[in-house]
Amino acid sequence: MVGRLLRCILILMLVSFTVFSYFSKSRTMAKLNYFKLEPDSGDLFLSGTVSKYPGAQKDIDRIQRAFKESIEDGIGNSSGSRSKMITSNYPDVNAKDAIALIRSRRIGQGQLQNSDKKEMEFSKVLLDSKHILGRKSMELLSIETEVPVRMPLVRTIYEPGHLDNEIDMERICPRGGFYTKLLVLITSAVHHEAARMSIRQTWMHYGSRRDVGMAFVLGRTTNQTLNKAIDREDFMYRDLIRGHFIDSYNNLTFKTISLLEWTDLHCPKAKYLLKTDDDMFINVPKLITLMSTLKANRSIYGRRAENWKPIRNKWSKYHISFAQYGKPTFPFFTTGPAYLLTGDIVHALYLQSLNTAFLKLEDVFTTGIVAESLDIRRVNVREIANIRTKFEACQIRDRISIHMVRNNEQFELWKMLLDDTIKCTKK
Missing domain, CATH: 3.90.550.50 (Spore Coat Polysaccharide Biosynthesis Protein SpsA; Chain A)
Known part of the structure; x- marks a missing residue:
């Protein structure tokens, strides 16, 4: 009973932190189009995935560290732009690790079904973003400005x-x-x-x-x-x-x-x-x-x-x-x-x-x-x-x-x- 209560509290903290991080940081970033998401795609698939599969709790700390800064500078516009950038400052969690973790939990529970739309879309976002997820953001130099x-x-x-x-x-x-x-x-x-x-x-x-x-x-x-x-x-x-x-x-x-x-x-x-x-x-x-x-x-x-x-x-x-x-x-x-x-x-x-x-x-x-x-x-x-x-x-x-x-x-x-x-x- 105590274990279930602690698990629920941990999940609520993760969801709350992710939502707060997304909306607070999106105000300070230019509204740029980096990655196109499907019209019905959700914003916080990770929390939904973890909440369905209790076995994922062992790896929650590692995923949380990566995603604290990864859903960074979420970008949109007041008219409903669907663009978003996903980056990470933690090299110890790369795209392959994250994808393998999600898939192993899902397949292990026998839950990989076509009807599970949100989780499939989350996996798609990770796959589409694999060339930048888990890498440190590279510093670019403005031409001849040394900035x-x-x-x-x-x-x-x-x-x-x-x-x-x-x-x-x-x-x-x-x-x-x-x-x-x-x-x-x-x-x-x-x-x-x-x-x-x-x-x-x-x-x-x-x-x-x-x-x-x-x-x-x-x-x-x-x-x-x-x-x-x-x-x-x-x-x-x-x-x-x-x-x-x-x-x-x-x-x-x-x-x-x-x-x-x-x-x-x-x-x-x-x-x-x-x-x-x-x-x-x-x-x-x-x-x-x-x-x-x-x-x-x-x-x-x-x-x-x-x-x-x-x-x-x-x-x-x-x-x-x-x-x-x-x-x-x-x-x-x-x-x-x-x-x-x-x-x-x-x-x-x-x-x-x-x-x-x-x-x-x-x-x-x-x-x-x-x-x-x-x-x-x-x-x-x-x-x-x-x-x-x-x-x-x-x-x-x-x-x-x-x-x-x-x-x-x-x-x-x-x-x-x-x-x-x-x-x-x-x-």
């Missing part, structure tokens, strides 16, 4: 290409950008349709110029209702560039790589590329004026961040662990809400991004780590402040980018920009 990270190189997890939708190339970037002085690509979340509409009805009007092209960049979603809404929006406006990655905050780096890839493929002759977000107001006339004073050679212009430190608080959405980035400060970078790239660096940035270890902070990754490895200049521009400012006409006209603008506020700023009855004197 030890445990994240994989981008090219191993990024799916290139875009959805084959009917984007209006003649309006956005005709003849590969031969006439395009400025290409503006606006990163947007799939559910931000209202934000995109407010931009289309305000400062995106400058996209009607022959030398200016504008479009939105999105990922994909597993929400079919949302997919249909996006398809309708794309049919009406033909200005959505859609990558193959799951659209989420932790995949913003993929979104930036996707826009670099699209520009490199479809608009390589554009003189300048502005990357910005859908909560920004862009003073396009002032930006074009700035561009006329610049020399278009291997530079990124924006708000330059110097000596910024990684946030180690694991509860912050900006959390970066020592394993992901080991140095005390980031390289100089330009902050993500808006930055201007010269067209001659787009191809190199894209290729180098693929060969750099993944980091979820897209601005640090692209304009910091990758740009530094390519010896690209990061230039501070006062007008690209990337902050919210007073809603006064003269203040608005003095800035190129204004951050944290709500959908309805786009119209207010647009009116201030165009109202020629308001005169501003230069200080």
Whole structure:
């Protein structure tokens, strides 16, 4: 009786620990697709297997040690992604041992039946993962950064290409950008349709110029209702560039790589590329004026961040662990809400991004780590402040980018920009 009670307590502790470990660690990891599971596959097959076969208790400690860190960084998304990564930091328990143990307990009890679906799927996960289960995670080095990270190189997890939708190339970037002085690509979340509409009805009007092209960049979603809404929006406006990655905050780096890839493929002759977000107001006339004073050679212009430190608080959405980035400060970078790239660096940035270890902070990754490895200049521009400012006409006209603008506020700023009855004197 006492033995059974202790056995039940041990099993409950294992299940509780595994569930807690899975959900707590999944918050701090990028949402990447490593292994595809079947739609109906469960998350914690091990506890179910052990609970059915009492003889497995002798080996429970060894399995538990391995799986404490093995179901690490479980990865998914709010829309129901089924991807998952299984790794282990314990070399003494390898895939063969785990599989042999599970099979021996099952066969010994005569329980190997086709109806036992969950256990069969668990064995399948182990078999599919045998080339990494039970090995220590290998440290990868970001190209020429000397930064030890445990994240994989981008090219191993990024799916290139875009959805084959009917984007209006003649309006956005005709003849590969031969006439395009400025290409503006606006990163947007799939559910931000209202934000995109407010931009289309305000400062995106400058996209009607022959030398200016504008479009939105999105990922994909597993929400079919949302997919249909996006398809309708794309049919009406033909200005959505859609990558193959799951659209989420932790995949913003993929979104930036996707826009670099699209520009490199479809608009390589554009003189300048502005990357910005859908909560920004862009003073396009002032930006074009700035561009006329610049020399278009291997530079990124924006708000330059110097000596910024990684946030180690694991509860912050900006959390970066020592394993992901080991140095005390980031390289100089330009902050993500808006930055201007010269067209001659787009191809190199894209290729180098693929060969750099993944980091979820897209601005640090692209304009910091990758740009530094390519010896690209990061230039501070006062007008690209990337902050919210007073809603006064003269203040608005003095800035190129204004951050944290709500959908309805786009119209207010647009009116201030165009109202020629308001005169501003230069200080």
